[in-house]
Amino acid sequence: MTEEDESAFDEFLAARSTALLRTAILVCGASQHDAEDLVQGALEKVYRHWPRIRNDNPQAYARRVVINAAITVSRRRKVIQEITFARPPDTAVPAFDVGLRDALFAELRRLPTRMRAVLVLRYWEDLSENETATLMGCSVGTVKSQAARGLARIRERMSSFEGASA
Amino acid sequence: MNAEEALKEAMSAQVADVQATPALGGAVRRRHRGRILRFRTAGAALVMVAIAGAVPAYLAVTSGSDPTAAPATREAAATVRSGIAVPDVVGMDAKAARRTLEAAGLVSQYKMGPRSDTTPANIVVSQDPAAGAEAEPGTEVAITLPAARPEREPQEAINQELPPDLGDLGEEGGHRFAGVDFVYLPEGLKWTHWFVRNTFGKTSDSTMWNDSGKNTDAYGIQVIVYSGDAVDKISERMTGYGKQGAEPIDIRGKEAYLVSVGEAVGELANDENTPPGEGSTRTLIWVVNPDLAIELMMSPDYAKRIDGDAELKKVAEALRPAE
Numbered sequence: 001m002t003e004e005d006e007s008a009f010d011e012f013l014a015a016r017s018t019a020l021l022r023t024a025i026l027v028c029g030a031s032q033h034d035a036e037d038l039v040q041g042a043l044e045k046v047y048r049h050w051p052r053i054r055n056d057n058p059q060a061y062a063r064r065v066v067i068n069a070a071i072t073v074s075r076r077r078k079v080i081q082e083i084t085f086a087r088p089p090d091t092a093v094p095a096f097d098v099g100l101r102d103a104l105f106a107e108l109r110r111l112p113t114r115m116r117a118v119l120v121l122r123y124w125e126d127l128s129e130n131e132t133a134t135l136m137g138c139s140v141g142t143v144k145s146q147a148a149r150g151l152a153r154i155r156e157r158m159s160s161f162e163g164a165s166a
Numbered sequence: 167m168n169a170e171e172a173l174k175e176a177m178s179a180q181v182a183d184v185q186a187t188p189a190l191g192g193a194v195r196r197r198h199r200g201r202i203l204r205f206r207t208a209g210a211a212l213v214m215v216a217i218a219g220a221v222p223a224y225l226a227v228t229s230g231s232d233p234t235a236a237p238a239t240r241e242a243a244a245t246v247r248s249g250i251a252v253p254d255v256v257g258m259d260a261k262a263a264r265r266t267l268e269a270a271g272l273v274s275q276y277k278m279g280p281r282s283d284t285t286p287a288n289i290v291v292s293q294d295p296a297a298g299a300e301a302e303p304g305t306e307v308a309i310t311l312p313a314a315r316p317e318r319e320p321q322e323a324i325n326q327e328l329p330p331d332l333g334d335l336g337e338e339g340g341h342r343f344a345g346v347d348f349v350y351l352p353e354g355l356k357w358t359h360w361f362v363r364n365t366f367g368k369t370s371d372s373t374m375w376n377d378s379g380k381n382t383d384a385y386g387i388q389v390i391v392y393s394g395d396a397v398d399k400i401s402e403r404m405t406g407y408g409k410q411g412a413e414p415i416d417i418r419g420k421e422a423y424l425v426s427v428g429e430a431v432g433e434l435a436n437d438e439n440t441p442p443g444e445g446s447t448r449t450l451i452w453v454v455n456p457d458l459a460i461e462l463m464m465s466p467d468y469a470k471r472i473d474g475d476a477e478l479k480k481v482a483e484a485l486r487p488a489e
Contacts, residue, residue, distance in 0.1 A: 010191050017186035025181050032184055040190065044197040104176035123170050124177045155169040 005051050016059055017043070020066050026120045027070035029109040038073055042066045063125075064135050067117055074113040100161050107157040111150055118146040119154075188287065189311070192260065192276035199273055254297030255309055260288045263309050271303040282312035321363040324381055328361065332371065342488055344371035344391035346460065350484030351375060352477045355386050366461075369394035376468070386468040387481065392459040400459035403432050404451060410434045417482045422452030424475060450478045458487055 001009075017039070024035040024042075042065040046058060053061050108116055114136070121132045122143070129147075133140045253270050255263035260276065267274040285291055294308045295301055327336055334340035335357045341348045343361075356379030362372050370392045374385035392400050407423045408414065412434060414421045426446040428435040435446030448469055450462040462481055464474050 013186070013191050013194070017190050018184065021186045022181040022184050025184060026177050036187075036190075039186075040193050040197060043190070043194045044201065047194050047198050048201075100172070101176040101179045104172055105180050108173065108176065119173065120177065123174045151169045151173070154173050158169060158172055 001051060005054065008054055009047060009050050012046075012054070012058055012062075013043070016062065020062060023063065023120060023125060024066050024070045026108075026124055027067060027113075027117045028074040029116070034073070035070075038069050039066060042069045060135070067121070067135060071113050071117055074116075100158070103157055103161050104154055107154055108150075111153060115146045115150045118143055119150045122147050187278065189276050189278055192264070192274075195264075196273065196275055199268075249300045250303055250305075252293070252295050252297055252299045252301050252305075252307060255290050255293055255307075256297070258290050260290065260309070260311055263290045263293075267307050267309075272301060273304055273306045275306045275308045277308050277310045278313050279310040280313060285312050287312050322365070323361055325359045327359075332361070332363075335373065343373055343389070345393070345458070345488045346389075346391055347486045347488050348389070348481065348484075349486060350480055351387065352472060352481070358383075358385070366390045367392060367396035367399060369396045376465075384467060385463075385465050387478075388463045388465075390461040390463075392461070393457050397453060397457060397459045400451065400461070401453055404453070406432050407434060407451075415479075417450075417452050417479070420452050420454065422450060422482065424448070424450045424478065448474050448478060450482050452482070454487060460485070 020042070021032070021035055021039050024039050025032060028035065028038065042062065045065050046053070046062045049061075050058070108119065111119070117136065118132060121127045121135060122129070127135065129140050129143045133143045136143070250271050252272065253266050255266050255274075258266065264274045279291055282291065288311060290309045291312055292310045294310075295305070301307070328334065328340075328343070332344055333342040335343050336359060340357075341351075354377055355375040356377070358374050358376055358379055358381040360374060360381035364370060366372055370390055372388060372390040374381075374388040376383055376386040404421070404423055407425055410433070412423050412425050415424055416422065425448075426435040427433065427449050428446050447466060448464045451460070453459045460482070462478055464478055468474070
Protein backbone atom coordinates (compact mmCIF):
# COMPACT_ATOMS: atom_id res chain seq x y z
CA MET A 1 0.00 0.00 0.00
CA THR A 2 1.40 3.34 -0.98
CA GLU A 3 0.96 6.47 1.08
CA GLU A 4 -1.53 7.58 -1.54
CA ASP A 5 -3.52 4.34 -1.20
CA GLU A 6 -3.64 4.90 2.55
CA SER A 7 -5.01 8.39 2.32
CA ALA A 8 -7.51 7.35 -0.36
CA PHE A 9 -8.71 4.65 2.02
CA ASP A 10 -9.09 7.25 4.78
CA GLU A 11 -11.14 9.40 2.43
CA PHE A 12 -13.28 6.43 1.55
CA LEU A 13 -13.90 5.77 5.24
CA ALA A 14 -14.76 9.38 5.93
CA ALA A 15 -17.27 9.39 3.09
CA ARG A 16 -18.81 5.95 3.43
CA SER A 17 -18.35 4.41 6.86
CA THR A 18 -21.37 6.00 8.51
CA ALA A 19 -23.65 4.82 5.69
CA LEU A 20 -22.18 1.31 5.90
CA LEU A 21 -22.63 1.25 9.65
CA ARG A 22 -26.25 2.33 9.35
CA THR A 23 -26.95 -0.29 6.72
CA ALA A 24 -25.36 -2.97 8.89
CA ILE A 25 -27.49 -1.98 11.86
CA LEU A 26 -30.65 -2.13 9.77
CA VAL A 27 -29.85 -5.48 8.17
CA CYS A 28 -28.72 -7.37 11.24
CA GLY A 29 -30.90 -5.49 13.70
CA ALA A 30 -27.95 -5.31 16.04
CA SER A 31 -26.79 -2.68 18.49
CA GLN A 32 -24.38 -0.05 17.20
CA HIS A 33 -21.58 -1.76 19.13
CA ASP A 34 -22.11 -5.16 17.48
CA ALA A 35 -22.57 -3.58 14.09
CA GLU A 36 -19.34 -1.64 14.50
CA ASP A 37 -17.46 -4.87 15.04
CA LEU A 38 -19.05 -6.32 11.93
CA VAL A 39 -18.29 -3.27 9.81
CA GLN A 40 -14.69 -3.21 11.03
CA GLY A 41 -14.28 -6.81 9.94
CA ALA A 42 -15.82 -6.07 6.56
CA LEU A 43 -13.66 -3.00 6.07
CA GLU A 44 -10.55 -5.01 6.92
CA LYS A 45 -11.38 -7.08 3.83
CA VAL A 46 -11.78 -3.90 1.81
CA TYR A 47 -8.47 -2.62 3.16
CA ARG A 48 -6.74 -5.89 2.31
CA HIS A 49 -7.71 -5.61 -1.36
CA TRP A 50 -7.69 -1.84 -1.46
CA PRO A 51 -4.96 -1.22 -4.06
CA ARG A 52 -6.82 -3.54 -6.44
CA ILE A 53 -10.38 -2.33 -5.88
CA ARG A 54 -9.99 1.34 -5.07
CA ASN A 55 -10.58 2.39 -8.66
CA ASP A 56 -13.28 -0.17 -9.29
CA ASN A 57 -16.34 0.92 -7.28
CA PRO A 58 -15.06 0.15 -3.78
CA GLN A 59 -18.39 1.31 -2.40
CA ALA A 60 -20.29 -1.54 -4.05
CA TYR A 61 -17.67 -4.03 -2.90
CA ALA A 62 -17.80 -2.72 0.67
CA ARG A 63 -21.57 -2.79 0.70
CA ARG A 64 -21.63 -6.39 -0.49
CA VAL A 65 -19.17 -7.47 2.18
CA VAL A 66 -21.14 -5.65 4.86
CA ILE A 67 -24.46 -7.10 3.75
CA ASN A 68 -23.09 -10.64 3.63
CA ALA A 69 -21.52 -10.26 7.05
CA ALA A 70 -24.72 -8.78 8.45
CA ILE A 71 -26.79 -11.65 7.06
CA THR A 72 -24.40 -14.18 8.57
CA VAL A 73 -24.43 -12.47 11.96
CA SER A 74 -28.17 -12.06 11.92
CA ARG A 75 -28.70 -15.76 11.17
CA ARG A 76 -26.27 -16.80 13.86
CA ARG A 77 -28.03 -14.59 16.36
CA LYS A 78 -31.36 -16.05 15.36
CA VAL A 79 -30.08 -19.56 16.04
CA ILE A 80 -28.81 -18.44 19.44
CA GLN A 81 -32.12 -16.80 20.21
CA GLU A 82 -34.02 -19.88 19.21
CA ILE A 83 -31.88 -21.98 21.50
CA THR A 84 -32.23 -19.50 24.35
CA PHE A 85 -35.96 -19.17 23.90
CA ALA A 86 -36.76 -22.85 23.61
CA ARG A 87 -40.04 -21.75 25.14
CA PRO A 88 -41.55 -19.03 22.96
CA PRO A 89 -41.09 -15.63 24.56
CA ASP A 90 -44.18 -13.84 25.73
CA THR A 91 -45.25 -11.79 22.79
CA ALA A 92 -46.58 -8.82 24.64
CA VAL A 93 -49.14 -6.65 22.91
CA PRO A 94 -47.31 -3.37 22.19
CA ALA A 95 -48.55 -0.52 24.32
CA PHE A 96 -50.49 2.17 22.54
CA ASP A 97 -47.84 4.76 23.21
CA VAL A 98 -45.27 2.87 21.15
CA GLY A 99 -44.80 4.98 18.05
CA LEU A 100 -45.62 3.76 14.58
CA ARG A 101 -41.96 4.02 13.66
CA ASP A 102 -40.93 1.73 16.49
CA ALA A 103 -43.66 -0.71 15.61
CA LEU A 104 -42.57 -0.81 11.98
CA PHE A 105 -38.94 -1.23 12.89
CA ALA A 106 -39.83 -4.03 15.27
CA GLU A 107 -41.75 -5.69 12.45
CA LEU A 108 -38.76 -5.26 10.16
CA ARG A 109 -36.60 -7.06 12.71
CA ARG A 110 -39.00 -9.99 12.79
CA LEU A 111 -38.72 -10.58 9.03
CA PRO A 112 -36.45 -13.32 7.68
CA THR A 113 -32.92 -12.00 7.30
CA ARG A 114 -32.65 -11.96 3.52
CA MET A 115 -36.09 -10.41 3.15
CA ARG A 116 -35.03 -7.69 5.56
CA ALA A 117 -31.81 -7.15 3.60
CA VAL A 118 -33.84 -6.71 0.40
CA LEU A 119 -36.07 -4.12 2.06
CA VAL A 120 -33.08 -2.22 3.44
CA LEU A 121 -31.33 -2.17 0.09
CA ARG A 122 -34.42 -1.23 -1.88
CA TYR A 123 -35.99 1.37 0.43
CA TRP A 124 -33.13 2.60 2.59
CA GLU A 125 -30.21 2.49 0.16
CA ASP A 126 -32.55 3.23 -2.75
CA LEU A 127 -30.95 0.57 -4.94
CA SER A 128 -32.82 -0.66 -8.01
CA GLU A 129 -34.17 -4.21 -8.19
CA ASN A 130 -31.32 -5.01 -10.55
CA GLU A 131 -28.63 -3.65 -8.27
CA THR A 132 -30.15 -5.39 -5.27
CA ALA A 133 -30.23 -8.70 -7.12
CA THR A 134 -26.59 -8.36 -8.19
CA LEU A 135 -25.53 -7.49 -4.68
CA MET A 136 -27.46 -10.30 -3.02
CA GLY A 137 -26.49 -12.82 -5.66
CA CYS A 138 -30.06 -13.73 -6.53
CA SER A 139 -32.50 -13.16 -9.40
CA VAL A 140 -34.51 -10.00 -9.97
CA GLY A 141 -37.63 -12.11 -9.53
CA THR A 142 -36.52 -13.12 -6.04
CA VAL A 143 -35.89 -9.48 -5.13
CA LYS A 144 -39.37 -8.57 -6.37
CA SER A 145 -41.14 -11.31 -4.47
CA GLN A 146 -39.14 -10.79 -1.27
CA ALA A 147 -39.77 -7.04 -1.36
CA ALA A 148 -43.47 -7.54 -2.01
CA ARG A 149 -43.87 -10.02 0.84
CA GLY A 150 -41.86 -7.85 3.23
CA LEU A 151 -43.86 -4.76 2.34
CA ALA A 152 -47.09 -6.68 2.81
CA ARG A 153 -46.03 -7.46 6.38
CA ILE A 154 -45.15 -3.81 6.99
CA ARG A 155 -48.48 -2.71 5.53
CA GLU A 156 -50.34 -5.16 7.74
CA ARG A 157 -48.55 -3.84 10.80
CA MET A 158 -49.34 -0.26 9.77
CA SER A 159 -53.03 -0.90 9.42
CA SER A 160 -53.22 -2.83 12.68
CA PHE A 161 -51.40 0.03 14.37
CA GLU A 162 -53.75 2.59 12.92
CA GLY A 163 -56.65 0.43 13.96
CA ALA A 164 -55.32 0.13 17.50
CA SER A 165 -54.66 3.81 18.01
CA ALA A 166 -57.89 4.99 16.38
CA MET B 167 -48.26 7.56 3.75
CA ASN B 168 -47.58 4.35 1.88
CA ALA B 169 -45.69 1.39 3.30
CA GLU B 170 -42.45 2.15 1.46
CA GLU B 171 -42.30 5.67 2.83
CA ALA B 172 -43.32 4.62 6.31
CA LEU B 173 -40.67 1.93 6.31
CA LYS B 174 -38.01 4.30 5.07
CA GLU B 175 -38.92 6.78 7.78
CA ALA B 176 -38.84 4.10 10.46
CA MET B 177 -35.41 3.01 9.27
CA SER B 178 -34.14 6.59 9.12
CA ALA B 179 -35.34 7.30 12.63
CA GLN B 180 -33.65 4.14 13.88
CA VAL B 181 -30.18 5.06 12.62
CA ALA B 182 -30.35 8.85 12.49
CA ASP B 183 -28.03 9.19 15.48
CA VAL B 184 -25.54 6.58 14.33
CA GLN B 185 -22.17 7.96 13.33
CA ALA B 186 -19.03 6.03 12.54
CA THR B 187 -16.22 7.08 14.86
CA PRO B 188 -13.07 8.70 13.51
CA ALA B 189 -11.17 5.86 15.18
CA LEU B 190 -12.59 3.41 12.64
CA GLY B 191 -9.63 3.70 10.26
CA GLY B 192 -7.27 2.83 13.08
CA ALA B 193 -9.39 -0.11 14.16
CA VAL B 194 -9.51 -1.51 10.60
CA ARG B 195 -5.74 -1.24 10.16
CA ARG B 196 -5.16 -2.82 13.55
CA ARG B 197 -7.29 -5.78 12.56
CA HIS B 198 -5.41 -6.03 9.33
CA ARG B 199 -2.06 -6.09 11.11
CA GLY B 200 -3.39 -8.62 13.58
CA ARG B 201 -4.26 -10.87 10.67
CA ILE B 202 -0.90 -10.42 8.95
CA LEU B 203 0.88 -11.13 12.21
CA ARG B 204 -0.94 -14.43 12.65
CA PHE B 205 0.03 -15.50 9.14
CA ARG B 206 3.66 -14.57 9.56
CA THR B 207 3.96 -16.29 12.90
CA ALA B 208 2.52 -19.46 11.40
CA GLY B 209 4.98 -19.22 8.51
CA ALA B 210 7.87 -18.65 10.85
CA ALA B 211 6.96 -21.71 12.89
CA LEU B 212 7.13 -23.88 9.77
CA VAL B 213 10.60 -22.68 8.91
CA MET B 214 11.74 -23.26 12.48
CA VAL B 215 10.53 -26.83 12.26
CA ALA B 216 12.48 -27.21 9.02
CA ILE B 217 15.61 -25.91 10.72
CA ALA B 218 15.22 -28.27 13.62
CA GLY B 219 14.49 -31.20 11.32
CA ALA B 220 17.46 -31.29 9.04
CA VAL B 221 20.45 -29.22 8.19
CA PRO B 222 20.11 -29.66 4.42
CA ALA B 223 16.65 -28.11 4.61
CA TYR B 224 18.14 -25.07 6.29
CA LEU B 225 20.82 -24.86 3.62
CA ALA B 226 18.16 -25.09 0.96
CA VAL B 227 16.37 -22.14 2.50
CA THR B 228 19.42 -19.92 2.66
CA SER B 229 20.68 -20.95 -0.77
CA GLY B 230 17.74 -18.97 -2.14
CA SER B 231 16.18 -21.75 -4.22
CA ASP B 232 12.81 -20.85 -2.72
CA PRO B 233 12.22 -17.14 -3.07
CA THR B 234 9.36 -17.13 -0.54
CA ALA B 235 11.41 -18.66 2.22
CA ALA B 236 13.79 -15.78 2.72
CA PRO B 237 11.32 -13.26 4.22
CA ALA B 238 9.93 -16.00 6.38
CA THR B 239 13.36 -16.58 7.84
CA ARG B 240 13.56 -12.96 8.77
CA GLU B 241 10.24 -13.22 10.54
CA ALA B 242 11.53 -16.27 12.33
CA ALA B 243 14.43 -14.23 13.60
CA ALA B 244 12.00 -11.51 14.66
CA THR B 245 9.86 -13.85 16.67
CA VAL B 246 12.72 -14.99 18.84
CA ARG B 247 14.07 -11.52 19.47
CA SER B 248 12.54 -10.01 22.59
CA GLY B 249 12.63 -7.08 24.94
CA ILE B 250 11.85 -4.04 22.80
CA ALA B 251 11.96 -0.73 24.65
CA VAL B 252 8.58 0.94 24.04
CA PRO B 253 9.17 4.32 22.36
CA ASP B 254 7.62 7.50 23.66
CA VAL B 255 4.73 8.49 21.39
CA VAL B 256 2.81 10.89 23.68
CA GLY B 257 2.35 14.20 21.90
CA MET B 258 2.74 12.71 18.41
CA ASP B 259 -0.15 12.72 16.01
CA ALA B 260 -1.91 9.39 15.62
CA LYS B 261 -0.27 8.45 12.32
CA ALA B 262 3.26 9.25 13.44
CA ALA B 263 2.67 7.29 16.64
CA ARG B 264 1.48 4.27 14.66
CA ARG B 265 4.55 4.37 12.40
CA THR B 266 6.94 4.81 15.31
CA LEU B 267 5.46 1.84 17.14
CA GLU B 268 5.41 -0.25 13.99
CA ALA B 269 9.03 0.58 13.27
CA ALA B 270 9.86 -0.70 16.75
CA GLY B 271 8.00 -3.95 16.06
CA LEU B 272 4.98 -3.13 18.17
CA VAL B 273 1.29 -2.88 17.31
CA SER B 274 -0.64 0.26 18.08
CA GLN B 275 -4.17 0.22 19.33
CA TYR B 276 -6.12 3.44 19.31
CA LYS B 277 -8.31 4.17 22.30
CA MET B 278 -10.69 7.05 22.66
CA GLY B 279 -10.17 9.13 25.77
CA PRO B 280 -12.25 11.94 27.20
CA ARG B 281 -12.80 15.05 25.15
CA SER B 282 -10.09 17.65 25.61
CA ASP B 283 -10.32 21.43 25.34
CA THR B 284 -6.58 21.78 24.87
CA THR B 285 -5.41 18.78 22.81
CA PRO B 286 -6.58 18.21 19.23
CA ALA B 287 -8.37 14.93 18.58
CA ASN B 288 -5.47 13.35 16.66
CA ILE B 289 -2.74 13.86 19.28
CA VAL B 290 -1.75 11.02 21.58
CA VAL B 291 -2.38 11.96 25.21
CA SER B 292 -1.22 8.76 26.88
CA GLN B 293 0.17 5.33 26.13
CA ASP B 294 0.19 1.92 27.79
CA PRO B 295 2.76 0.35 28.31
CA ALA B 296 4.61 3.56 29.11
CA ALA B 297 7.68 4.76 27.24
CA GLY B 298 10.81 2.80 28.13
CA ALA B 299 8.95 -0.30 29.31
CA GLU B 300 10.17 -3.58 27.86
CA ALA B 301 7.75 -5.42 25.60
CA GLU B 302 7.70 -8.51 23.42
CA PRO B 303 7.56 -7.87 19.66
CA GLY B 304 3.98 -7.60 18.47
CA THR B 305 2.76 -6.34 21.83
CA GLU B 306 -0.21 -4.04 21.56
CA VAL B 307 0.50 -0.55 22.80
CA ALA B 308 -2.69 1.29 23.64
CA ILE B 309 -2.47 4.92 22.61
CA THR B 310 -5.21 7.20 23.79
CA LEU B 311 -6.53 10.05 21.68
CA PRO B 312 -9.02 12.62 22.93
CA ALA B 313 -12.53 12.15 21.63
CA ALA B 314 -13.42 14.53 18.84
CA ARG B 315 -15.66 17.39 19.75
CA PRO B 316 -19.09 16.89 18.27
CA GLU B 317 -19.59 18.94 15.16
CA ARG B 318 -22.11 21.65 15.63
CA GLU B 319 -23.86 22.02 12.34
CA PRO B 320 -26.47 24.71 11.87
CA GLN B 321 -29.84 23.07 11.84
CA GLU B 322 -33.35 24.36 11.30
CA ALA B 323 -36.40 22.37 12.18
CA ILE B 324 -39.95 23.27 11.27
CA ASN B 325 -43.03 21.52 12.58
CA GLN B 326 -40.98 18.97 14.45
CA GLU B 327 -41.11 17.85 18.02
CA LEU B 328 -38.21 19.05 20.15
CA PRO B 329 -35.55 16.40 20.59
CA PRO B 330 -35.64 15.42 24.29
CA ASP B 331 -32.17 16.82 24.91
CA LEU B 332 -33.38 20.21 23.75
CA GLY B 333 -36.47 20.42 25.93
CA ASP B 334 -40.14 19.63 26.24
CA LEU B 335 -41.93 22.55 24.59
CA GLY B 336 -45.00 21.36 22.77
CA GLU B 337 -45.79 18.77 25.39
CA GLU B 338 -48.57 19.29 27.91
CA GLY B 339 -47.12 21.73 30.45
CA GLY B 340 -43.73 21.69 28.75
CA HIS B 341 -41.64 24.83 29.28
CA ARG B 342 -38.02 23.74 28.89
CA PHE B 343 -35.84 24.80 25.97
CA ALA B 344 -32.07 24.40 25.65
CA GLY B 345 -31.57 23.90 29.36
CA VAL B 346 -33.75 26.82 30.43
CA ASP B 347 -37.20 26.63 32.01
CA PHE B 348 -39.41 29.40 30.64
CA VAL B 349 -41.72 29.59 33.62
CA TYR B 350 -43.60 32.67 32.47
CA LEU B 351 -44.74 33.76 29.02
CA PRO B 352 -47.32 36.44 28.17
CA GLU B 353 -50.81 35.01 28.10
CA GLY B 354 -51.91 33.54 24.79
CA LEU B 355 -48.44 32.92 23.39
CA LYS B 356 -48.03 29.47 21.90
CA TRP B 357 -44.90 27.59 20.90
CA THR B 358 -44.47 27.56 17.12
CA HIS B 359 -42.76 24.19 16.53
CA TRP B 360 -39.82 26.06 15.03
CA PHE B 361 -36.27 26.00 16.31
CA VAL B 362 -32.75 26.41 15.05
CA ARG B 363 -29.48 25.20 16.47
CA ASN B 364 -26.05 26.80 16.10
CA THR B 365 -27.34 29.46 13.77
CA PHE B 366 -26.60 32.44 16.01
CA GLY B 367 -23.04 31.37 16.75
CA LYS B 368 -21.65 27.87 17.15
CA THR B 369 -23.29 27.08 20.44
CA SER B 370 -26.73 28.63 20.34
CA ASP B 371 -30.30 27.44 20.24
CA SER B 372 -33.26 29.55 19.33
CA THR B 373 -37.01 29.21 19.21
CA MET B 374 -40.10 31.40 19.16
CA TRP B 375 -43.64 31.79 20.34
CA ASN B 376 -46.56 33.72 18.89
CA ASP B 377 -50.34 34.12 19.16
CA SER B 378 -51.26 31.57 16.53
CA GLY B 379 -48.64 28.92 17.29
CA LYS B 380 -47.99 28.80 13.54
CA ASN B 381 -44.42 29.29 12.37
CA THR B 382 -45.66 30.78 9.12
CA ASP B 383 -46.81 33.80 11.14
CA ALA B 384 -44.48 36.43 12.57
CA TYR B 385 -42.91 35.75 15.94
CA GLY B 386 -44.16 37.33 19.13
CA ILE B 387 -41.19 36.53 21.35
CA GLN B 388 -38.01 34.87 20.17
CA VAL B 389 -35.30 33.62 22.47
CA ILE B 390 -31.70 32.74 21.74
CA VAL B 391 -29.95 30.65 24.37
CA TYR B 392 -26.17 30.85 24.15
CA SER B 393 -23.77 28.46 25.82
CA GLY B 394 -20.05 27.73 25.70
CA ASP B 395 -17.88 30.10 23.71
CA ALA B 396 -20.89 32.06 22.47
CA VAL B 397 -21.37 33.48 25.98
CA ASP B 398 -18.14 35.48 25.66
CA LYS B 399 -19.45 37.05 22.48
CA ILE B 400 -22.57 38.17 24.33
CA SER B 401 -20.48 39.74 27.09
CA GLU B 402 -18.62 41.71 24.42
CA ARG B 403 -21.85 42.77 22.78
CA MET B 404 -23.18 44.01 26.12
CA THR B 405 -20.01 46.00 26.76
CA GLY B 406 -20.59 47.54 23.34
CA TYR B 407 -24.15 48.51 24.24
CA GLY B 408 -22.80 50.20 27.37
CA LYS B 409 -20.29 52.16 25.32
CA GLN B 410 -23.05 53.27 22.97
CA GLY B 411 -24.78 54.86 25.95
CA ALA B 412 -27.30 52.22 27.03
CA GLU B 413 -28.09 52.00 30.74
CA PRO B 414 -27.99 48.54 32.30
CA ILE B 415 -30.93 47.17 34.24
CA ASP B 416 -31.03 44.37 36.80
CA ILE B 417 -32.38 40.87 36.17
CA ARG B 418 -32.17 38.79 39.35
CA GLY B 419 -28.89 40.35 40.36
CA LYS B 420 -27.28 40.27 36.92
CA GLU B 421 -26.54 43.23 34.72
CA ALA B 422 -28.77 43.21 31.65
CA TYR B 423 -29.56 45.51 28.77
CA LEU B 424 -33.04 46.24 27.51
CA VAL B 425 -32.39 48.03 24.24
CA SER B 426 -33.73 48.68 20.76
CA VAL B 427 -31.63 47.11 18.07
CA GLY B 428 -31.78 47.31 14.32
CA GLU B 429 -30.49 44.95 11.70
CA ALA B 430 -26.79 45.36 12.46
CA VAL B 431 -25.60 43.02 15.19
CA GLY B 432 -24.16 44.82 18.19
CA GLU B 433 -25.46 48.26 17.23
CA LEU B 434 -28.22 50.05 19.02
CA ALA B 435 -30.92 51.31 16.71
CA ASN B 436 -30.45 54.93 15.69
CA ASP B 437 -31.55 57.20 12.90
CA GLU B 438 -28.69 56.07 10.69
CA ASN B 439 -29.00 52.29 10.83
CA THR B 440 -32.76 52.06 11.17
CA PRO B 441 -34.70 53.66 8.34
CA PRO B 442 -37.82 55.56 9.40
CA GLY B 443 -40.88 53.34 9.36
CA GLU B 444 -38.91 50.19 10.02
CA GLY B 445 -39.38 49.26 13.61
CA SER B 446 -36.43 48.37 15.75
CA THR B 447 -36.63 45.32 17.96
CA ARG B 448 -36.82 45.51 21.73
CA THR B 449 -34.19 43.12 23.02
CA LEU B 450 -33.33 42.03 26.52
CA ILE B 451 -29.92 40.45 26.86
CA TRP B 452 -27.86 39.22 29.78
CA VAL B 453 -25.38 36.62 30.97
CA VAL B 454 -26.97 34.25 33.49
CA ASN B 455 -23.81 32.33 34.30
CA PRO B 456 -20.45 31.72 32.60
CA ASP B 457 -22.01 29.03 30.42
CA LEU B 458 -25.38 30.62 29.72
CA ALA B 459 -26.49 33.87 28.13
CA ILE B 460 -29.97 34.77 26.99
CA GLU B 461 -31.33 37.12 24.37
CA LEU B 462 -35.06 37.77 24.36
CA MET B 463 -36.59 39.65 21.46
CA MET B 464 -40.07 40.96 20.96
CA SER B 465 -41.42 41.67 17.51
CA PRO B 466 -42.37 45.33 17.00
CA ASP B 467 -45.90 44.32 15.95
CA TYR B 468 -46.49 42.26 19.04
CA ALA B 469 -44.98 44.94 21.27
CA LYS B 470 -47.63 47.41 20.09
CA ARG B 471 -50.40 45.20 21.47
CA ILE B 472 -49.02 44.64 24.96
CA ASP B 473 -46.73 46.40 27.42
CA GLY B 474 -43.65 45.04 25.66
CA ASP B 475 -40.87 46.04 28.05
CA ALA B 476 -42.78 44.95 31.14
CA GLU B 477 -43.54 41.55 29.58
CA LEU B 478 -39.95 41.01 28.47
CA LYS B 479 -38.78 41.71 32.02
CA LYS B 480 -41.38 39.35 33.46
CA VAL B 481 -40.24 36.54 31.12
CA ALA B 482 -36.64 37.23 32.07
CA GLU B 483 -37.27 37.38 35.84
CA ALA B 484 -39.19 34.13 35.81
CA LEU B 485 -36.96 31.92 33.68
CA ARG B 486 -34.56 29.52 35.39
CA PRO B 487 -31.65 27.40 34.24
CA ALA B 488 -32.90 23.81 34.35
CA GLU B 489 -31.71 21.70 37.26
